[in-house]
Amino acid sequence: RLMPELPKFDDEDLKSYGDEEEESALSPPAALMSVLATQELLLENILECIPVGEFAVIQPLSDEFCLVLGYLLTWKLTLAFFKAASSQLRVLYSQYLRRTKSLNNLLYHLFRLMPENPVFSGPTSEVPNKDTKTFFTEELHLDVK
Helix, strand or coil, X not given: CCHHHCHHHHHCCHHHHCCCCCCCCCCCCHHHHHHXXXXXXXXXXXXXXXXXXXXXXCCCCCHHHHHHHHHHHHHHHXXXXXXXXXXXXXXXXXXXXXXXXXXXXXXXXXXXXXXXXXXXXCCCCCCCCCCCCECCCCXXXXXXX
């Protein structure tokens, strides 16, 4: 609930960023970026031997699973922050992510975490003639209980 409120504070200082000749960038919340940088390093250590295009098998409820989940949830917060920002602020934030290579790292990690066959194993009704459900065709509910 807090993330959509944070860009409002950067809107007040937006005019001071447009006066510089070089391409300006603005960091999303420093605490969030600090956590993301730490998680990127940990995830890179886990996935370092897996090339892009192959997939890592992460066992549920393992330490690696918790690290990956934390990393993805941090990105979910970052995207919620971006969604609430004005288009001018999004440009500045995206420049920051481009400079820090965070978005590149996200894509590298996602392509190594994505399963080869994303079959959905959640609660489904077993109908023999129905198409196989995948993570791309079904809505996932990620509510924390």
